Amino acid sequence: MLLALANWIAADVRTFNVFTYITLRAVLATMTALVISFVVGPGMIRKLTLYKIGQAVRDDGPPTHLIKAGTPTMGGALILVSIAITTLLWADLRNRFVWAVLLVTLGFGAIGWIDDYRKVVRQDPRGLSARAKLIAQSVIALVAAVYLAFSVSTPSNSQFLQLFLAWLFSGFSLDLPPKADLIVPFFKTVSYPLGVWGFIALSYTVIVGASNAVNLTDGLDGLAIMPTAMIAGALGIFAYAMGRADFSSYLLMPHIPGAGELTVICAAIVGAGLGFLWFNAYPAEVFMGDVGALALGAALGAIAIIVRQEIVLAIMGGVFVVETLSVVIQVASFKLTGKRVFRMAPIHHHYELKGWKENQVVVRFWIITMLLVLFGLSTLKLR
């Protein structure tokens, strides 16, 4: 919105041309999102406390978590408000990828909101049933996956439609161009051609998987938000590089026209994340709830798909991947053998029960994510 205004003023005052630079708008987006979090946060926490929108603590969890009962939840709404306002202010609203990511984020946020609302406000411990939640997630993820399959392969929406219709009339046999291939990190010439169905299946898995992985990780104060902010920052760098013909050519990556604008959304996620962490740091004044966790995970997934870095997302989000695997392994092991592999799943509870303090688990997982993000960024050049 402000970009359109700046462009209009720039016709008379040339200084305003500076706002066309993505890098400047990204810096301003981080600060705007942070300021919105700081301004809206205390009021929102007061309201959530007033309406008794408090977190229920699992009975079988670590005993140290019992003091968390009653801490207001659904603070993810603060993150989403902050990201949405900032993106609408600073991003180029003619960019199709910006809308795709924003709609996926808000769509998953809405699912989380309904689940949280039922659990906390209506005091219905079942919330949204697992099946209904998965169906709703699948619908949004599949629509996004189909759209992204063709829009990543074409530079504009008109060509997107042409390619989509050509695929339909070819009896679903048309292949996507090489830029839609799955990029294998560390290999210059290796990429896996997915085809339309492969692209849709992978994108669906990435969006739904990332969303639920962040949700599973969100069990300790600050554990989910900081890695999310770090990964968003790194994906912003990827988006900037992919969006520039010169950078992508130098780095031997596919050029995705328009992807650079996602740097602004990534910056907004970083700002909103740090702003939320201010209130979510141990001892948390507010939890993000499903509304925040599902939305942020889906946002990371959608951005990674657009910048063609699905494998790098799995590397950088190693903490999220391990948290999810720990739950899968624990459930599978208990059902098959009747024995538990971990003292408690997800794995952050396992370490707590081993004697690590909550803050130690959180900061150590941050450090691991920081290293993984650096490793992921190194794939830009090391190939």
Place this chain on the structure above:
Amino acid sequence: MNATNHRLISAKANLRDTQVKAANAAGRSQNQQVRFWIITMLLVLFGPSTLKLR
């Protein structure tokens, strides 16, 4: 016997209060640490932005 029990209960309650106060104080200091990290992180972001913003 009752008086002894009463003293024991109040001693336990005092100990619990002390522990809760200590935990709260520790929590507050940890909260401050993370907030100082956030401020530093922003300043670190602000530093490289001077490369371009001139």
